Amino acid sequence: ETGVTQSPTHLIKTRGQQVTLRCSSQSGHNTVSWYQQALGQGPQFIFQYYREEENGRGNFPPRFSGLQFPNYSSELNVNALELDDSALYLCASSQDGTGELFFGEGSRLTVL
Amino acid sequence: EDQVTQSPEALRLQEGESSSLNCSYTVSGLRGLFWYRQDPGKGPEFLFTLYSAGEEKEKERLKATLTKKESFLHITAPKPEDSATYLCAVSVYGSNDYKLSFGAGTTVTVRA
Numbered sequence: 502e503t504g505v506t507q508s509p510t511h512l513i514k515t516r517g518q519q520v521t522l523r524c525s526s527q528s529g530h531n532t533v534s535w536y537q538q539a540l541g542q543g544p545q546f547i548f549q550y551y552r553e554e555e556n557g558r559g560n561f562p563p564r565f566s567g568l569q570f571p572n573y574s575s576e577l578n579v580n581a582l583e584l585d586d587s588a589l590y591l592c593a594s595s596q597d598g599t600g601e602l603f604f605g606e607g608s609r610l611t612v613l
Numbered sequence: 614e615d616q617v618t619q620s621p622e623a624l625r626l627q628e629g630e631s632s633s634l635n636c637s638y639t640v641s642g643l644r645g646l647f648w649y650r651q652d653p654g655k656g657p658e659f660l661f662t663l664y665s666a667g668e669e670k671e672k673e674r675l676k677a678t679l680t681k682k683e684s685f686l687h688i689t690a691p692k693p694e695d696s697a698t699y700l701c702a703v704s705v706y707g708s709n710d711y712k713l714s715f716g717a718g719t720t721v722t723v724r725a
Contacts, residue, residue: 505656534711534712543617543702543716544700544715546714549711557711591657595711599711600711602659604657605656606654
């Protein structure tokens with residue numbers, strides 16, 4: 502059974518740039534969620550995708566967008582990067598969107 | 614707005630010294646309360662789900678309990694490998710997503 506994998510693991514961007522983060526969900530899981538975790542904080546919900554449709558969104562501006570593909574993999578796109586976007590971005594998959602989430606190891610984004 | 618508060622922020626234990634972590638929550642319509650473990654530089658790892666007051670779950674040296682306003686994670690005779698940040702999260706009814714609202718976590722350090 503393959504777990505959740507994310508890429509890249511680390512990246513550095515400058516303010517105003519755009520970034521795409523990728524996630525492969527665990528085999529058999531049809532729901533993908535993205536979370537942002539700032540240093541010393543708990544993860545914050547960005548959005549969730551179920552069968553390629555966004556079906557829930559947290560308090561994040563529209564410059565945070567996403568996609569889910571037919572194979573249930575997913576992308577998180579962030580436009581016009583700001584310094585406060587520096588964080589660990591976590592992807593999590595689940596079967597039918599339950600709270601029992603399987604997280605990847607995250608993508609550490611630094612915005613300079 | 615859903616609120617999840619964890620205490621203490623940090624806990625230093627001697628190996629074998631049992632203790633408890635607290636998670637208090639203020640939500641309208643609890644669907645489930647979740648405990649996760651997070652090691653440095655890793656994504657959270659699912660531990661337990663609790664659904665109703667009075668419910669208890671156990672796994673090795675960990676035991677989670679739930680009341681109408683809070684949950685406790687009891688660590689019995691901890692070992693150094695139990696050192697991690699323990700995150701509490703809640704999911705509520707009323708939306709079509711299963712977003713989790715996390716607390717900031719309790720960082721547990723167990724010394725040999």
